[in-house]
Amino acid sequence: MKRRLGLDDARSWVVTSEVNQFIWPGYDLRPVSREQPDVFAWGFLPTQLFATIKRGIAANRTAGRLKAVRRGEEAESAAGTPRR
Numbered sequence: 001m002k003r004r005l006g007l008d009d010a011r012s013w014v015v016t017s018e019v020n021q022f023i024w025p026g027y028d029l030r031p032v033s034r035e036q037p038d039v040f041a042w043g044f045l046p047t048q049l050f051a052t053i054k055r056g057i058a059a060n061r062t063a064g065r066l067k068a069v070r071r072g073e074e075a076e077s078a079a080g081t082p083r084r
Contacts, residue, residue, distance in 0.1 A: 001049070005042045006032070016056030017065050022072035 002012060025040075032039045045053070060066040 007072045012055050017060045018067050018069050021068045026072040
C-alpha cells in the first residue's frame, strides 16, 4: 500500500489518539509532482484500513483520550516558532 501511495519503505503508523487541527489549505501544502502541479492527493486509503482508523479515533474519543494537536502556521506563531 505504501508503494501505491508513493511513500518510502520506512515503517509508518497511524496515531488514533491524536487528530491534527489546522487551517486548510496550509502554507506547507505541496503538489505531488512538478508534472502535476494541481494534484495534492497521494491517493485513497483502502476502505478497511480507513474504517479501522475511524474506529480507533472514535474509541479514543469515547475513552476521553483523544487529543487535538494544532499544526501549521497558526501553531508555530502561537509557539513563537519561525515559519520555515
